[in-house]
Amino acid sequence: MNLIKAVQMYIDKMIEEAGVGMKILLMDRETTSIISMAFSQTEMLQKEVYLFERIDSGRSNERLKYLKCIVFIRPTRENILRLSNELKSPKYGSYFIYFSNIIPRTDIKALAECDESESVREVKEVYADFLSINANLFSINIPTCLHALNWQSDALDRSVSGIIGVLLSLKIRPTIRYKIGSQVAQTLAKRVFDTINKESSLFSFRPPENGIPPPLLLILDRCDDPITPLLTQWTYQAMVHQLLTIKNNRVDLSNVAGVPSELKEVVLSAEQDDFYAKNLFSNYGEIATTIRDLIESFQKRAKEQKKIETIADMKNFVETYPQFKKMSGTVNKHLVLISELSMKIGKRSLLELSELEQDMVCKPDHSAQLQKIKKLVSEERINVEDALRLILMYSMRYERHANCGTVGLLNSLKERNGRTHLVPKMLEYISQSARSELFNTVKITDAVKLTRNLIKGLKGIENVYTQHVCVLKELLEEIFKGRPIDQQYPFINSSEVPYRRPPTEIIVFIVGGATYEEALAVHQLNQLGYRVILGGTTIHNSETFLEEVIAATNGAPFKHSRSLQAFHNASNA
Structure with missing residues (x-):
């Protein structure tokens, strides 16, 4: 159940099947993000992929027949038309075509008719149709998915495709539950259920043995927990997203004063940054201390690099310099990030505000x-x-x-x-x-009972700031304990018979977006031996969540309750 490894496996397979020799990768906007979050450009160059192009943007007309073209695109109508035009007048010597999801046979036939030069060597479906953020966290990358509190049709289609991609990449045929009372959750659950049944040959995986329940797909609605996205966050990944915003594993620091040009945009990827991988769930105090230790280690290494007195020293320098350079980049990147976070926390009095937030939602x-x-x-x-x-x-x-x-x-x-x-x-x-x-x-967690003791210096965070327990964590704990949830979370298939034992694997999808606090909850459960994956239409911080709320409520009929009317009048007075 590792989403990043699943995507990497598909990409490796595509490159391997193209064989040795120079290759170009032809992508669309979405598959570009999918690949960039799994591999760095350097890693792709090591796999003999030397050029990268977008099929949906302006391209050169230069013919490069010595190149093999690996096409990795979503099976949309627009992409099929673009690829058809490409095959009518091919620029490259051969084409290896991979679609990120299920493609209708009629589209395959149309592409075959356009391939008059017979330059296509391979046409396959791979199911990397989602953004793999962490090993157990994915996004469909839809900033807003609702209008008038109902699905936008294109967002619904994209969410179905993304979930189907996750299920097929993990080789899972799940039972499906949804939050009762949520029309959007029920609609999505029904569409996924129908797609699985329609594509039953793709989902013919061996069922679990010895009475073990099949994996569970649990579809939730952000409307049922609008508190979590509004809270100030105190773990590293969540803090960076809340205060600086992470987009496709990248953070824009161009507006930060004094940042060197090479750090105007930084990559935060657990696959490409060992320090980040080890600390993305660390709290503010822990990460500050770890940064200090990293700096001290780097300073020690830097002194060693200066000692070049013998041939052996020179040899050692040449051998270790790449690692030293990488360590230097890691130190600079995370020092800039933690410094900017600390500045914003102090400037915005977030310690004071967070204590009140936690107090308000917990008691x-x-x-x-x-x-x-x-x-x-x-x-x-x-x-x-x-x-x-x-x-x-x-x-x-x-x-x-x-x-x-x-x-x-x-x-x-x-x-x-x-x-x-x-x-x-x-x-x-x-x-x-x-x-x-x-x-x-x-x-209210036991942390509230602890004596308040603000950690001074680099450790600037208290347990009192993390009292809140998100609804998702409580729900998952109930499921794993085997407690009945049928009334609140029914099966989409009414004939489904509940198993006596709880599921051992759960995939959660939140319509309206997940959060890094919920990703932390999933991580904590997985540390205990459970197997949970979390996904959402997007990954929110408070700013993007408010944009979601605005889009979702536009066109919604106004509910004339007395209190709502009073608030409405006050806000428009």
């Missing part, structure tokens, strides 16, 4: 929490978007409280030109089940 104390939020929202030192996050969490937490103060908070936010319209939109977005269940199920 009811309306009066004290409202007074703290009022104070912070009105202060100029508090970033207006962070103030908005506090109000959003408060409005969902205390929407039905007799003394709900959301209207007053909106008025304060409006004085700072904050996006007040997002509060009623969020209350449209949150599901009815989340309204009744979300804050009753969130647990």
Whole structure:
């Protein structure tokens, strides 16, 4: 159940089948991202892939008949037309064509008719149709998937293809459950179920033996947990995404003052960066300490590099210089990242804000929490978007409280030109089940009982900032304990009989996007011996999640509840 290895296996197979010799890789926008997240350009060059082109952008007309062309594209109508034109007038000596998912036979026939020069050597389906972010985390890379709280048709089609790709790449035919009450989760579950049955020959894997239940595909809805994407994050990967944004394993640092040109954009890949792989789930205090240790190790290595007195020293220098250079790049990259994170945390008072966030979502104390939020929202030192996050969490937490103060908070936010319209939109977005269940199920971890002791120096994080337990983690723990979930998460196939034993493998897909906090929860469960993979239409930070909420609620009928109407009037006054 390693998604990165699955994608790498497919790519290696494509290159191997093309044989020895110089090769060009012809991709589309999406497959370019899929490949770049599995292999670096240097690694591709080592595999004799020397040129990279996009089939969906401007290309040279130069004919290079000595090159073998490996085509890796999604089986879309546009790509089929582009490839047909390519084959009518081939630029390269031979073509090895691989589609990232199931392709209709009619399209294969159309391509064959265009190949008059008989330059095509191979046509196959591979199922690398998703972005493999971590070994157990994937994304379909759809920034917004809903409109009027229903599927956008192209986003639904893409999500079905992505999930089918994951299942086929892992050789899994699962049972499928979905969150009851979520029309979008049920629709997706039905489409995936129908596709599996239609392509039954592709899914004819050997079933589990000895009464072991088949793997479970669990389809959830972001509307059932809109709190998790809004919280300040304190593990390395999640912090970088929250404060700097990770896009296709890359972080744009071009706006950071004093950053050298070679670090204007940095790659964060667990496959290409051992330090990142070991520390992506480390918390803020741990990563700061580890960075310090890395710097000290580098300084020691640098002193050793300066000692060149004998022939043996020179030989050692030549042999170890590539590793030294790589270590230098790693140190510089992560030092820049952690320095920028620390600066933003201090400038935006995120330690103070996070403590209040965690307090608010984990335990009811309306009066004290409202007074703290009022104070912070009105202060100029508090970033207006962070103030908005506090109000959003408060409005969902205390929407039905007799003394709900959301209207007053909106008025304060409006004085700072904050996006007040997002509060009623969020209350449209949150599901009815989340309204009744979300804050009753969130647990306060034992960390709250610990004596508060702010770690000074490089260790600038407390356990009090990680009290929140995401809904997904609690749900997975319930499933693995064998507790019944049929009423809330029914099978899409009504004839499916629940097994007495819990599944040993679970693939979770969240419509509306997953988060790195949920990826951490999955990682922690996998560390205990479970086998879970998490995916979503995208991977959110708070900013991208709010964009999702705006897109999802556009066109949705306004619900004229008394509290919602009051918030709506306040935000539009």
